[in-house]
Amino acid sequence: MTTRRTLLLATAAAATAPAWGQAHFPNKPIRLVVPFPAGGATDIFGRAVSQKLGEKLGGTVVVDNKPGAGGTIGSDLAAKAAPDGYTLLLATTSTHAIGPSFAANKLPYDAVADFTPIAHVGNAPNLMIVPKDAPANSVKEWIAYARKNPGRLNYASSGNGTIVHLSGEYFKAQTGLFLVHIPYRGTALAMPDLISGKIDLLFDNVASALPHLKEGRVKALGISSLKRSPLFPDMPTISETVPGYDVVTWFGLYGPKGVPADLVARINKALNEALLEADVKDRLARLGIEPVGGTPQQFAAMADADRAKWKKIITERKLTSD
Structure with a gap:
């Protein structure tokens, strides 16, 4: 038979269970x-x-x-x-x-x-990454190349509505370029196509792009922050060519x-x-x-x-x- 004392103890135990769990976090x-x-x-x-x-x-x-x-x-x-x-x-x-x-x-x-x-x-910040054989070695040269090929160049992203996608749209807005958006499920999945030349442009994070840059499989033309990166002190910011670009x-x-x-x-x-x-x-x-x-x-x-x-x-x- 359940006694009043048993009920009180059970109620007290239930009341203190979350507190005990938090005190012993993580278990x-x-x-x-x-x-x-x-x-x-x-x-x-x-x-x-x-x-x-x-x-x-x-x-x-x-x-x-x-x-x-x-x-x-x-x-x-x-x-x-x-x-x-x-x-x-x-x-x-x-x-x-x-x-x-x-x-x-x-x-x-x-x-x-x-x-x-x-x-x-x-x-x-993101890096403006292009295939190693792209006919441009600076942001200014790539913009000129894209203007000579309207609608023929594309850029990849890590998915619709991601920062990588919006980096590209912001770039298009600032430059007036016509580029085709190709969404992937992540930049790691887009990188092989960039390396092979199927993709013309990718605004990739430094962390995921760095191994490919070191191996010479791709090249970076600029960095998306307003200030240059200590990791790449000689790399210009995109804003040095496209004023106000900051991502x-x-x-x-x-x-x-x-x-x-x-x-x-x-x-x-x-x-x-x-x-x-x-x-x-x-x-x-x-x-x-x-x-x-x-x-x-x-x-x-x-x-x-x-x-x-x-x-x-x-x-x-x-x-x-x-």
Whole structure:
């Protein structure tokens, strides 16, 4: 027979279970969802910080690639996960700044309401990459080449509505060029076609493009940030030829909506500590990535501002997911 004392003990145990779970977090591997393919910039970045983040939390962080639909599939999976801190998302400009305006009516998640911001992890510029045999060795020469071949040249992206896609559209808007867009499921999948010459242009992240540049399989003509990269001090910025061109990809850590504040604080603290580690900073620097860190509030404010920027560009270019 169930006694009043038994019921009270059971109620007390149920009430303290979440608190106990949080106090012992993590007691199983944490899944870091990367919504792009292995080998791409987001994947490389995720693997660069996941091990150290796990160490700082006293557990293990496992990268789980869930590519497709410009990052939408993995982002939606993370949004619908339990808000217990065991599923995190490495989001990007593509998934949480561009997507909300580019495919607002088709996204299965709300980029703001369905997520808990945790930390701004880092920033990375893109490189303007062309085949090694392209008849141009500078941004200016490539623009001249494209103007002589209107509609005959193309550019690849990591999917409709991604930062790579919008980098190309922004470039077209600034130069008045007519280029055909060829979407892929990630830049890692587009690279073989760029190397073979089937693709004429790709705005790829430094991290994923670097191995191919070192091997001489492709060549870079410019960098998308307003400032030159310490990794390529002699490489001009695109803005030196196309005034005002400025594109930087940000990476940020989110949890599903409703992650308890104490877990958010613990993960944020661990991430910030991981980004200060000399080996992490060195590895990211060699990939052309600038670690950022900061509070969840600072991250949320940055993402809000970037959404406004890309919404303006998408509206002016009349870009849609159709």
